[in-house]
Amino acid sequence: AKRIGILTGGGDCPGLNAVIRALVKGAILKRGWEVVGIEDGFDGLLEESKMRPLGLNEVRGILPRGGTILGTTNRGNPFSYPVEKDGKLEIVDISDRVVDNISRAGIDALVAIGGEGSLTIALELMRKGVPVVGVPKTIDNDLLETDVTFGYNTALETATYALDKLHSTAESHHRVMVMEVMGRYAGWIALESGIAGGADVILIPEIPFSIEKICESIERRRSRGSRFSIIVAAEGAMEKGGNRVVKSGPDLRHQVERLGGIGEYVSRRIGKCLDMDSRVTVLGHLQRGGSPSTFDRCLGSRFGIKALELIEKGIFGEMVCLRGTEIRSVKIEKAVRRLKLVNPRGQMVNAAEELGIMLGR
Ligand code: F6P
Helix, strand or coil: CCEEEEEECCCCCCCHHHHHHHHHHHHHHHHCCEEEEECCHHHHHCCHHHEEECCHHHHCCCCCCCCCCCCCCCCCCCCCEEEEECCEEEEECCHHHHHHHHHHCCCCEEEEEECHHHHHHHHHHHHCCCCEEEEEECCCCCECCCCCCECHHHHHHHHHHHHHHHHHHHHHHCCEEEEEECCCCCCHHHHHHHHHCCCCEEECCCCCECHHHHHHHHHHHHHCCCCCEEEEEECCCCECCCCCCCCCCCCCHHHHHHHCCHHHHHHHHHHHHCCCCEEEEECHHHHCCCCCCHHHHHHHHHHHHHHHHHHHHCCCCEEEEEECCEEEEEEHHHHCCCECCCCCCCHHHHHHHHCCCECCC
């Protein structure tokens, strides 16, 4: 019999529990395997007390629940782990200990459910001899080699719903409403929710924006009789020729510190060139929470089953993925070589522009 370990790493995302449930059900019911749940991402590989058996009882009723029953954290990269030494923080490599713990727990295969960061760690563990299977997860949809990740669809639903709500109040008050959405370095959430929610302007990191151009387009709308406008700004969006503070790195906090958030920044700047009232809504972690959509539940469940099939065949170092309507797998290293970004000249951007949406350029 096999014993598989499951962990969820990085930011949480609707659909994680669907994957966990599928792994547990498929492992126990069809294969007679044991499942070990590892708590709090890679951190859970450091202590035995954070590993617990997962049976059918543990996954009962979790399908519609957001988040992850295993807990997660952005910490715990065993290859660069912060430890305190003489009152100072030092970054050390504790991966040998982690590899030992995995084999001591009798884990024959580790399923790592995560985004680009977690999958990179999984890949490095694989290179140290741990049999790993990856399951892609992120609301940002910025992972290569899969058409889409679960969590993204639910985030889009939330953002679209919020845009619908903003429309009625924007229209009543003749205001410009700026809605800031997540997505890190990618503009997918902004672009697709903006198209679905009927935005007038969409700002994405892949297309640096000009404030003047935005103001011109809002003025144009006004002269045609629309006395309100809706702007969707991806958190990573940047102004042309400046203010691009972060080019790489794990998050956008530097930018937030400098600009007070891109939504706030855009609203402040357009307030100077337009004689219109504007307000900002930062959607934030609402996009990550709550019950997964039908699509995400189904995709997560199918990913979980595919991961078991890979383990069964002894295929490791691969990540499950969606290609068209088929679930397949691909080498993890192919998926983590760079982020999947919006093509500024691609079909989706083109469609938005033909719909009369202004992309800030
Ligand atoms: O990667 C998912 C994501 O929600 C990004 O869209 C966002 O930039 C980041 O995580 C926020 O991270 P945290 O939960 O640490 O604030």
